[in-house]
Amino acid sequence: xxxxxxxxxAFFRIGILTFGGGYAMLPMLTREVVEKYHWxxxxxxxxxxxxxxxxxxxxxxxTATFIGARVAGNAGGIIATLGVVSxxxxxxxxxxxxxxxxxxxxxxxxAFAGISIAVCAMVLNAVWKLIAKSAVDKLTVVVLAAxxxxxxxxxxxxxxxVIAASCIGILAKRGGKEAP
Amino acid sequence: MDPTFxxxxxxxxxxxxxxxxxxxxxxxxLKEIARNYSWFTEKELLDMIAVSESTPGPIGVNMATFSGxxxxxxxxxxxxxxxxxxxxxxxILIVSRMMRQFQENQLVQHAFYCLRPASxxxxxxxxxxxxxxxxxxxxAASLIAWLNLPALVLFALFFAGVRGFxxxxxxxxxxxxxxxxxxxxx
Numbered sequence: 001x002x003x004x005x006x007x008x009x010a011f012f013r014i015g016i017l018t019f020g021g022g023y024a025m026l027p028m029l030t031r032e033v034v035e036k037y038h039w040x041x042x043x044x045x046x047x048x049x050x051x052x053x054x055x056x057x058x059x060x061x062x063t064a065t066f067i068g069a070r071v072a073g074n075a076g077g078i079i080a081t082l083g084v085v086s087x088x089x090x091x092x093x094x095x096x097x098x099x100x101x102x103x104x105x106x107x108x109x110x111a112f113a114g115i116s117i118a119v120c121a122m123v124l125n126a127v128w129k130l131i132a133k134s135a136v137d138k139l140t141v142v143v144l145a146a147x148x149x150x151x152x153x154x155x156x157x158x159x160x161x162v163i164a165a166s167c168i169g170i171l172a173k174r175g176g177k178e179a180p
Numbered sequence: 181m182d183p184t185f186x187x188x189x190x191x192x193x194x195x196x197x198x199x200x201x202x203x204x205x206x207x208x209x210l211k212e213i214a215r216n217y218s219w220f221t222e223k224e225l226l227d228m229i230a231v232s233e234s235t236p237g238p239i240g241v242n243m244a245t246f247s248g249x250x251x252x253x254x255x256x257x258x259x260x261x262x263x264x265x266x267x268x269x270x271x272i273l274i275v276s277r278m279m280r281q282f283q284e285n286q287l288v289q290h291a292f293y294c295l296r297p298a299s300x301x302x303x304x305x306x307x308x309x310x311x312x313x314x315x316x317x318x319x320a321a322s323l324i325a326w327l328n329l330p331a332l333v334l335f336a337l338f339f340a341g342v343r344g345f346x347x348x349x350x351x352x353x354x355x356x357x358x359x360x361x362x363x364x365x366x
Contacts, residue, residue, distance in 0.1 A: 016236045019349070025238070051282060054292055055275060057268035058240035059202045065265075065272040077273050081265050085245075088237030092245040093257050095231055107362055114361020116226040116314050117331055118353045120307075121338035123229065126204055127303055134296035144297035144304075151208070151305025155215075158208040158302050162198045162295065169294030170287060 003072050004079045010037065011064050011083030016091075018060065025060050029067075039071045060084060139172055184252045185259045187217065192244055192263035200292075201299040203232075203239030206264075208306040210247060219251035223313055234351040240264070334360055 010032045018025040026049070033039045040048070045067075052062035061081055068080025102108050135141045143165060150156050195209040207225070214222045232242035241261060248260025275282045282288065312318055315335055320326040338353060360366070 015238075018238065019233075019236055019351075047279070047283070051275060051279065052272075053201070054282075054288060055268070055271050056198060056200050057196050057271070058199075058206070058238050058264070060238035061241065061265050061268045062272050065269050066276055069273055069276040074273055077276070078269055081269055085237070085241050085261055085265060088235075088241045088245050089257060089261050091235050091237065092231070092242050093249055093254050095235060096246055096249040096257075099227075099231075110361045110364075110366055111358035112227050112230075112361065113366035114334070114359065114364070115230045115354050115357040116223070117334045117360075117366075118338045118357030119226045119230045119233070120311055120314055121335055121342050122233070122350055122353060123204070123303075123307055124339055125342045127300065127307070130201075130204075130296075130300040130303070134300045140294065140297040143294050144301040147298045147301025148304040148308075151302055152308045158212060158306075159194065159198050161298055161302060162200060165294040165298030166291035169292065170290045173286075173290035173293065 004075060006037065007068050007071060007076055007080045008083040008086075011068070011080045012086050014064070015060075015084040016087035025063070029063065033067055040067060044070075139168075143168065182252065185256060188248050188251055188256055188259040189263045191217075192248070192260040193266055195244070196264040197267040199240065199299075200295050203241075203243070204303055205299045206240045206243055208302040210243060211306040211310075213247065217251070219247060222310055224250075225310060226314065230354050230357075234354050330364060330366065334364075 014025060014028045014032055017028050026045070029045060030042060033045065034042050045063075048063055048066040048070075049059070052059045052066060055062055061084060064080045064084040065077040069077035072079070099108075103112075131144065135144050147161055147165070150161070151158075191209075191213050195206050195213075199205040199209055207229070210225055210228070211222055214220055214225060220228070228243050228246045229239075231246060232239045235242060241264065244260045244264040245257045248257035250256075252259065314328075315331045316326055316328050318326075338357070341348075341356075342353060
């Protein structure tokens with residue numbers, strides 16, 4: 001019981017001190033999980049993190065579930081996950097209700113019009129980095145371009161595209177086409 | 181039970197199950213939700229990304245909580261947040277029992293070889309119409325009227341800033357965006 005409480009508290013702290021998720025959470029994760037509680041080694045964490053990227057869902061959540069499960073079984077996995085999402089829940093509910101009160105004000109609307117443009121630039125930068133990481137050869141470039149086009153032109157459901165892309169990946173590699 | 185809550189649970193379970201590659205990968209699913217339900221508009225997605233980037237917590241979780249709150253208040257937020265993480269919990273609990281087999285599984289690696297570019301393509305596809313609405317005047321009569329020049333110039337400046345100062349926290353750019361929006365009366 002005590003270990004579950006400790007897991008919840010540790011991942012609550014990780015959630016509240018991580019801005020942005022993904023790589024941003026690694027330093028906090030190392031501090032709490034490796035240095036403070038010795039639940040895992042730094043190498044273990046890197047292994048979990050790699051698997052968290054290769055499974056569906058939010059990477060930070062997957063990593064939390066993984067470590068929790070390793071420390072205290074299924075209950076540990078669930079508790080660690082609840083810990084990492086609790087701060088998000090509390091903070092976002094607070095901000096969302098606050099915004100609802102003030103969103104009709106003209107100054108807030110101007111502010112968000114400016115913010116939208118900044119966010120567009122930030123998203124383009126994120127996409128830029130993702131392209132460099134994911135389009136590594138001819139087939140992946142084609143998959144990327146085709147996915148974007150099909151989504152823009154026909155509004156196909158992302159679920160279908162995710163399923164189709166996994167099948168293409170498996171078939172292409174099985175078909176003997178060597179890719180780096 | 182309010183049907184909104186069941187819809188939220190269904191939609192965000194789907195998002196958690198199929199969004200591959202972290203927080204931004206949930207954007208295409210949120211856009212589909214914006215189109216199919218009247219909870220928030222496609223353009224409001226940008227506000228949600230802004231708030232999610234500038235508050236603590238994983239972006240994907242923050243955006244799910246925000247969407248749920250818009251749809252059904254605190255209970256809606258609880259439904260969307262828990263359904264988003266439910267597939268992760270189920271999958272990871274299974275994978276953690278057979279970690280070696282999973283790491284060496286060829287099938288998984290092959291699938292991910294094409295899943296990563298597809299996930300990127302999905303984000304581009306989802307953002308295209310949002311960019312169109314934010315940086316242009318959709319439905320304008322002429323090419324010149326179509327360009328939203330102040331927005332495009334600001335966008336170029338911000339993009340140069342984000343590329344030039346990669347160490348700066350996103351919250352800095354978001355705050356600058358708010359200031360520009362107020363000063364320029366965007």
